[in-house]
Amino acid sequence: MVKKEATHVRLNPMNRRNGKGMSIPEFVSPKAAYTAETFHRTFPDYQPTPLVGLPGLATKLGIRQLLVKDESHRFGLNAFKVLGASYAIARYLCEKLGIPIEEADFAYLRSEEVKRQLGELTFVTATDGNHGRAVAWAAAQLGQKAVVYLPKGSASQRVEAIRKTGAHAHVINGNYDEAVRLSDQMARERGWQVIQDTAWEGYTDIPAWIMQGYTTMAAEALQQIAEQFPGETPTHLFLQAGVGSMAAAVLGYVVARNPSQYPFAIIVEPHAADCFYRSAAGDGRALPAMGDLRTIMAGLACGEPSPLAWEILRDYADAFASCPDSVAAEGHAQPRASCRG
CATH class of the missing domain: 3.40.50.1100 (Rossmann fold)
Structure with missing residues (x-):
């Protein structure tokens, strides 16, 4: 036994x-x-x-x-993660627009007016599954792009669920914490914005x-x-x-x-x-x-x-x-x- x-x-x-x-x-x-x-x-x-x-x-x-x-x-996403991702992206868009979140709603942030002011933005994140899908979904809902990095061994179903939102999903040869560091590196190199649910020195607001x-x-x-x-x-x-x-x-x-x-x-x-x-x-x-x-x-x-x-x-x-x-x-x-x- x-x-x-x-x-x-x-x-x-x-x-x-x-x-x-x-x-x-x-x-x-x-x-x-x-x-x-x-x-x-x-x-x-x-x-x-x-x-x-x-x-x-x-x-x-x-x-x-x-x-x-x-x-x-x-x-319809089977996880609470979208609550954080959608709100953080909304707060980020509001800061770029120079308005408080209290004056914005979902319809306004996905409007053509906002798109004309801000252009097309790319949000990047690391995930073991649900957070990445949430970022990808929220970005798509608000008319923006997303790139998601997943750790080695991630289930193919999780990867495909992210890609179905229109985001780019990449499985790396490393663990979750290495995926976090890679997403930060790529953001700095390519002018993307990190939407990560963990903090580090200099990265606490989001x-x-x-x-x-x-x-x-x-x-x-x-x-x-x-x-x-x-x-x-x-x-x-x-x-x-x-x-x-x-x-x-x-x-x-x-x-x-x-x-x-x-x-x-x-x-x-x-x-x-x-x-x-x-x-x-x-x-x-x-x-x-x-x-x-x-x-x-x-x-x-x-x-x-x-x-x-x-x-x-x-x-x-x-x-x-x-x-x-x-x-x-x-x-x-x-x-x-x-x-x-």
Whole structure:
């Protein structure tokens, strides 16, 4: 009998819960989230994604309720990533136009008037799949071009899904972090604009806008909880992390909404790309994962934390979990009968 790999959980010794020097970045504040959600609502196909109950699994775990935000319905792209990519590209276009995002909407930014003012722009990014497709889709929707670099071993279906949007997609002979560096290099050489969901020195505005875009998902979820379960608040929050931008955006927004009482937050990663789990054992600095990042959790195969994300997760996450691939495989195999909605 083959022994299953264990999930490792590490409590966060740096957590600032209970007011120990709490400071939430403005870009994930309720005000910033409202601005992002208002823009997203101008998309013709915008609809809040469902909050789905898993009563069978909740019963098995001995808890009253387990809810999952089902992002497979987001603009037909099966992922939340488009919230960040579309908002960041919109913010970039607004800056080029010299107008605040509050004065723009989807229809205006894709208009011939904007195209005449700005000309044809090319956005470039690196991805393990969903972020690249989101950038490609958003660029196409707004009448612009996109180039996407993917790491070695990327599934052909992911590559073709990106190309179907009209973007150029290239698989490199390197991992995700090397694809990020290549996209930055090509942008500097060819005058393109990087739209990346991880930050580095000198590149923080666009990653912050991407995170601001992700807060739409969190705002929707809290509103749905308030409507479906009046008077109740979630006790625990599980968030998956690649570079950490989504996890940090959602957690930062939730903390900003109620700094004195927010859910116990657990950040979950694959063993092969457990950079946050490793960072939580260090001296407060973000640490990279080790190895080749090979995992079936392809969208999470990121070895270097985004500094913007790490600052939030370091301060407000309660625990970090590193999981074997078998956890994802088992979850994927669960019958749909365990779901409601």
